[in-house]
Amino acid sequence: MRHALSIEPTPTSLPRAADPAAPYLEITDLWKAYGDFVALRDISLSIARGEFICFLGPSGCGKTTLLRAVAGLDLQSQGTILQGGRNISTLPASSRDYGIVFQSYALFPNLTIEQNIAFGLENTGRSKAAVASRVSELLETVGLSAHGKKYPAQLSGGQQQRIALARAIAISPGLLLLDEPLSALDAKVRVHLRHEIKALQRKLGVTTIMVTHDQEEALAMADRIVVMNHGIIEQVGSPTEIYRYPETLFVADFIGETNQFPARVVRGGEVEIGHSAFCCATDGFAAGQAATAVVRPVDIIPHGAHAHAVNAIDRPATPQNLIDAEVREMEFLGMFWRTRLTAPRLGERTLVADFSVNAVRRLSIETGGVIQVEIPRERLLLYPRSA
């Protein structure tokens, strides 16, 4: 067993000669326990210089614990962390090279905005004039030049968070850590600030880790997402990889929406759902194996009533995956229609499908109507299920 639950004294080494191909942050075999409870279990992760990484997962999965280990705010029980080739595993937070932004803006209420930003700069040996010039540059960077003389309470939540960001990047840290920085803001400000943070990160090229439980935020902002669950990493990948090719049922379910059906592999390339067989990739599954079949509502393709006909214009790519379905409910969600369908071939279960406004109009889809829908072969995913 690797998880000896004590802090391993790891010597702090001098930085290695910079190798541009080497990861900027390298976490290896990291464990964290609180008493008997293991919060992080054998985490290994490499982050490239300049990457924007999101730690994403449900409450309690360990994402904040991992961020705090990187920051030196909570030491890991075991494992190593290298930053820029330097072993920082046991360095105190004050000796590490990062700026951090928390969910609660954590600005000093009795200091002006300028003084808040200047705070971390004043002990860096800069002259007063250099500090003032850097502060005004940072205020301009976050678009709040007119507010330098105000106090935090005189700014909105979104503005305060931009100041917290300016303060975090003031000393040009090697690493920017963002702990749910947008969670306390209302939806509109959150979406706006998302773009600002991403643009700023790109401009500065600073390696960034953001903790979030908001999948949309992670998909919109991250170069790569680290999906966590119960103290382990379930998958690391780009937003499209995570969304399109979830490696586990947990990831499929946590990112985006899913229909899930109990299924059984019939033979290579074919799976039985409800009362009939559908085509899908069955790599790694044996004939007869129980599985959970997953398809996203947005991936279901509506077809005209006669899509089966040999000369039909919108003939499906996989005719075997075309099913007759009755529209039980329709809900207009602004950008699309969410429908609930029943289909004899799927048995008792309801299939949720999202159709564009155009498709609904073009195919005259309405509640009570019978349509044909295709479950595309490449969008039907299988995960192991205990029988």
Ligand SMILES: Nc1ncnc2c1ncn2[C@@H]1O[C@H](COP(=O)(O)OP(=O)(O)OP(=O)(O)O)[C@@H](O)[C@H]1O
């Ligand atoms: N100081 C502590 N003592 C004991 N258990 C802790 C401590 N800090 C965290 N934990 C536990 O470790 C687990 C991971 O906590 P962590 O804060 O990392 O989760 P999280 O993924 O960031 O969740 P959230 O989104 O709710 O903040 C949780 O079960 C939590 O209860």
